[in-house]
Amino acid sequence: xxxxxxxxxxxxxxxxxxxxxxxxxxxxxxxxxxxxxxxxxxxxxxxxxxxxxxxxxxxxxxxxxxxxxxxxxxxxxxxxxxxxxxxxxxxxxxxxxxxxxxxxxxxxxxxxxxxxxxxxxxxxxxxxxxxxxxxxxxxxxxxxxxxxxxxxxxxxxxxxxxxxxxxxxxxxxxxxxxxxxxxxxxxxxxxxxxxxxxxxxxxxxxxxxxxxxxxxxxxxxxxxxxxxxxxxxxxxxxxxxxxxxxxxxxxxxxxxxxxxxxxxxxxxxxxxxxxxxxxxxxxxxxxxxxxxxxxxxxxxxxxxxxxxxxxxxxxxxxxxxxxxxxxxxxxxxx
Amino acid sequence: xxxxxxxxxxxxxxxxxxxxxxxxxxxxxxxxxxxxxxxxxxxxxxxxxxxxxxxxxxxxxxxxxxxxxxxxxxxxxxxxxxxxxxxxxxxxxxxxxxxxxxxxxxxxxxxxxxxxxxxxxxxxxxxxxxxxxxxxxxxxxxxxxxxxxxxxxxxxxxxxxxxxxxxxxxxxxxxxxxxxxxxxxxxxxxxxxxxxxxxxxxxxxxxxxxxxxxxxxxxxxxxxxxxxxxxxxxxxxxxxxxxxxxxxxxxxxxxxxxxxxxxxxxxxxxxxxxxxxxxxxxxxxxxxxxxxxxxxxxxxxxxxxxxxxxxxxxxxxxxxxxxxxxxxxxxxxx
DNA sequence: TGCGCCGCATGAACCGATTCATCATATGGA
DNA sequence: TCCATATGATGAATCGGTTCATGCGGCGCA
Numbered sequence: 001x002x003x004x005x006x007x008x009x010x011x012x013x014x015x016x017x018x019x020x021x022x023x024x025x026x027x028x029x030x031x032x033x034x035x036x037x038x039x040x041x042x043x044x045x046x047x048x049x050x051x052x053x054x055x056x057x058x059x060x061x062x063x064x065x066x067x068x069x070x071x072x073x074x075x076x077x078x079x080x081x082x083x084x085x086x087x088x089x090x091x092x093x094x095x096x097x098x099x100x101x102x103x104x105x106x107x108x109x110x111x112x113x114x115x116x117x118x119x120x121x122x123x124x125x126x127x128x129x130x131x132x133x134x135x136x137x138x139x140x141x142x143x144x145x146x147x148x149x150x151x152x153x154x155x156x157x158x159x160x161x162x163x164x165x166x167x168x169x170x171x172x173x174x175x176x177x178x179x180x181x182x183x184x185x186x187x188x189x190x191x192x193x194x195x196x197x198x199x200x201x202x203x204x205x206x207x208x209x210x211x212x213x214x215x216x217x218x219x220x221x222x223x224x225x226x227x228x229x230x231x232x233x234x235x236x237x238x239x240x241x242x243x244x245x246x247x248x249x250x251x252x253x254x255x256x257x258x259x260x261x262x263x264x265x266x267x268x269x270x271x272x273x274x275x276x277x278x279x280x281x282x283x284x285x286x287x288x289x290x291x292x293x294x295x296x297x298x299x300x301x302x303x304x305x306x307x308x309x310x311x312x313x314x315x316x317x318x319x320x321x322x323x324x325x326x327x328x329x330x331x332x333x334x
Numbered sequence: 335x336x337x338x339x340x341x342x343x344x345x346x347x348x349x350x351x352x353x354x355x356x357x358x359x360x361x362x363x364x365x366x367x368x369x370x371x372x373x374x375x376x377x378x379x380x381x382x383x384x385x386x387x388x389x390x391x392x393x394x395x396x397x398x399x400x401x402x403x404x405x406x407x408x409x410x411x412x413x414x415x416x417x418x419x420x421x422x423x424x425x426x427x428x429x430x431x432x433x434x435x436x437x438x439x440x441x442x443x444x445x446x447x448x449x450x451x452x453x454x455x456x457x458x459x460x461x462x463x464x465x466x467x468x469x470x471x472x473x474x475x476x477x478x479x480x481x482x483x484x485x486x487x488x489x490x491x492x493x494x495x496x497x498x499x500x501x502x503x504x505x506x507x508x509x510x511x512x513x514x515x516x517x518x519x520x521x522x523x524x525x526x527x528x529x530x531x532x533x534x535x536x537x538x539x540x541x542x543x544x545x546x547x548x549x550x551x552x553x554x555x556x557x558x559x560x561x562x563x564x565x566x567x568x569x570x571x572x573x574x575x576x577x578x579x580x581x582x583x584x585x586x587x588x589x590x591x592x593x594x595x596x597x598x599x600x601x602x603x604x605x606x607x608x609x610x611x612x613x614x615x616x617x618x619x620x621x622x623x624x625x626x627x628x629x630x631x632x633x634x635x636x637x638x639x640x641x642x643x644x645x646x647x648x649x650x651x652x653x654x655x656x657x658x659x660x661x662x663x664x665x666x667x668x
Numbered sequence: 669t670g671c672g673c674c675g676c677a678t679g680a681a682c683c684g685a686t687t688c689a690t691c692a693t694a695t696g697g698a
Numbered sequence: 699t700c701c702a703t704a705t706g707a708t709g710a711a712t713c714g715g716t717t718c719a720t721g722c723g724g725c726g727c728a
Contacts, residue, residue: 003473006715016678021716031676048472051451052389053714056683061386071415072610077405084432096430098418117385138382139337220614251614258616276406280554280585282592282616340685350708355686365706387684390713 004045013041024049055117063093064303065113065121066296071098072219073248074275075292076124079145082296083122090304092119113140120303122296125187141306145299147188148317153306155299155318159189162288162322163196166243166270169286171204173330175241175268178210181226181253182245183218190214193245193272211239218245223252230267231260240267241330247271247278250285254329258283268330284327291320338379347375358383397427398637399447399455400630405432406553407582408609409626410458413479416630417456424638426453447474454637456630459521475640479633481522482651487640489633489652493523496622496656497530500577500604503620505538507664509575509602512544515560515587516579517552524548527579527606545573552579557586564601565594574601575664581605581612581621588663592617602664618661625654 010017015034022029023038030038041047055061066083068076080096087094095118113121113135120141123132132142132152144154163180170178180197182190194212201210215222226249230238244250250271254263261267263283271278274289298318306313344351349368356363357372364372375381389395400417402410414430421428429452447455447469454475457466466476466486478488497514504512514531516524528546535544549556557578564572564587578584584605588597595601597617605612608623632652640647 003714005713017715018679018717019677022677025716029676034677050390050714052386052395053683054716055386056384056390056685056714057716059683071411072408074406074408077411080430081405081432084430093429094431095427096414096418097428098415220610251611255614255616255618276554277585277611280558280589282589284589337684339683351685352687352708353706356707359686363706368707384684387713388686390684390715391686393713 003050004047006047006049009038009041009045009047012045013037060119060307061093061117062091063095063118064300064307065095065097065118066300067113067121067123068096068098069124070217073246074277075246075273075290078275078292079124079296079299082293082298083145083300084296086297086300086304090301092300092304094300119307122299122303141303143299143303143306145295148319150315153302153315153317155295155302155320157290157295157320157322159192159322160196160199162272162290163193163243164200165196165322165324166272166288167197167200167210168203169324169326169330170241170243170268170270171200171208173241173264173268176208177239178208178241178243179230179239180210180212180243180245181218181223181249182212182214184216185214190245193243197243215249218249220248220252220255223249223254224256225252227253227256230257238267242267242269244269244271247273247275247285247287250287250329251277251281254281254283254285264328264330264332270324270330274325279325279327281329283329286327286330287325289323289325295320337384338381340381340383343372343375343379343381346379347371394453394641395427395451396425397429397452398634398641399429399431399452400634401447401455401457402430402432403458404551407580408611409580409607409624412609412626413458413630413633416627416632417479417634418630419627420631420634420638424635426634426638428634453641456633456637475637477633477637477640479629482653484649487636487649487651489629489636489654491624491629491654491656493526493656494530494533496606496624497527497577498534499530499656499658500606500622501531501534501544502537503658503660503664504575504577504602504604505534505542507575507598507602510542511573512542512575512577513564513573514544514546514577514579515552515557515583516546516548518550519548524579527577531577549583552583554582554586554589557583557588558590559586561587561590564591572601576601576603578603578605581607581609581619584619584621584663585611585615588615588617588619598662598664598666604658604664608659613661615663617663620661620664621659623657623659625656629654 006020007017010020015038019030019034020038023035027035064087066080068080070076084094118140122143122145124145125147136142142152144152146156148154148156167178180194182194185191197210201208213226242253244253250269254269257263257267263269271285271287274287278285278287340354341351344354349372353364353368354372357369398421400414402414404410418428452474456477456479458479459481470476476486478486480490482488482490501512514528516528519525531544535542547560576587578587584603588603591597591601597603605619605621608621612619612621
């Protein structure tokens, strides 16, 4: 209960508080003998510095925040794991907020962050870009994850390439009536994936068609719904290949479709993200793998770098390349 | 950049800092006119209180921590969601730490928490109980989640009942050669689930057998391994019913087994937790549902209650009852 | 011997909000 | 009219580190 204070350490060691503080923060600035005494006193008292006081004086918290858009999607938790690791390595704390079940969503959580005075936040922009500028005006650094922007540092994945690879693969295995299931068109990633998909169709020539279906959220349940809708179509109008914009939808669709149709013969499915459950499905899911963990890791490192750099800041952008992982949901031989 | 301080507000409103502080924290103590002026000044300046300074003075951080044992298991993220909600409702921040990929594991993260001076932590004790006592001696409150203990408040689920229900169900659908796949025996939950399982076998009489398999971790990959081992057995020695101690293992096993055997005819599988993917599997998984979100929610509320209560503290314990959810992995009719 | 410099310790001021003893003013009752 | 009481404002002290201007002793060099 009774916190031992830095001044207690100073008294026991017979030095000033300044020296103790220096020992803690710039050990090179204290004499070896002094260091020995201070270190002994700290040991003896079991002293732990009070982070709050340090933060107050330093004007920074050594903590960064991350808003998880959808905690039920392993993609985001993997992102968080990567970010957490980077934070830990740099001695930062990672404060996670979840906007999972909430109507007003993200911007509310950014508010939470606002008066927790974090040094910076990692943001995965959802449907609309929340008022990041306001945060930044308040002195909080911002790095975008899984999204590019000229105004902020960002780490992202080439979604055009991902959409293209997924679609081209379906065409290569002989599918002609394709369907793209995406999220809200306002989200940049979705637009990119769609445009990659279209590019692949265009390149294939005239006999390949592509229909697009867009939903607000991309969950397992939504996948089930869309699967049911496909089954309700007359067979001739059913797609024979589907590109889903995330694995959850793909798995939901597959569950419903596998009851009535043969996968991949009647209908082949490609997901996106390569969450663990994609490989673990009874029919393993072909999917576009993103370097998810790395994405979170690099994002956090970038943020921390921005926090610690001294000179003028230049926004930097890292773009990873996705990788198509072929499994049984599109190919018998896989 | 230049933070507006409380004293700026006071100056603009023409009142003392004490009054501004009172307006913020005990509005009933300030005159209506004063309140109006202060509120106007806050508005005009866009003032946001500095949480760090408040924490320092108050001696508390209004933040609680939660160590996620395995972030790749949706069970734990759901727990976190519940806890996050409770924290949010009470105006607390939830600091998440992940011990996912780390050899030394949990205790290290509790250290991180130690000098972040949190008011309390929520702990899901893993294999060994980390040095919680030390934390507590430092003034940090502790509540155990998913585990009972006399020395701490706790929220848990009746694991004996869960193991029993799962096993009895297999027996009821006609299975006789049962297998229990659990985690480390040192973990209390595992012991409870096993003993529930044994009780069900005992109650069924002589012709039901139970073999036990224990692994350090319970992941999809481990499930695959065990599935392969089962397939390698001579048919007569294969179990015809499996109780898995979490859904991940169950899903992993099912993936391997469904290739060679008929589920549920040759072998029926029951999981544990009822994560979303259990219902979403191509063969939906029968499982023991835990009120996971509620568990996190109640745990956090309990912790916050302990933090805000004034009198003597009495440890309290909430024990939820699990619920068996029957699906196709054990029953054709389901 | 004297001067300048270096290394290191010192401790008061400070970060920004909260608290509380104190005081001013108003109200009511005798 | 006077005193007791209530209401509410005040501002200095405080929380626990960090910083920095200041000072001191020792060493090298001329």
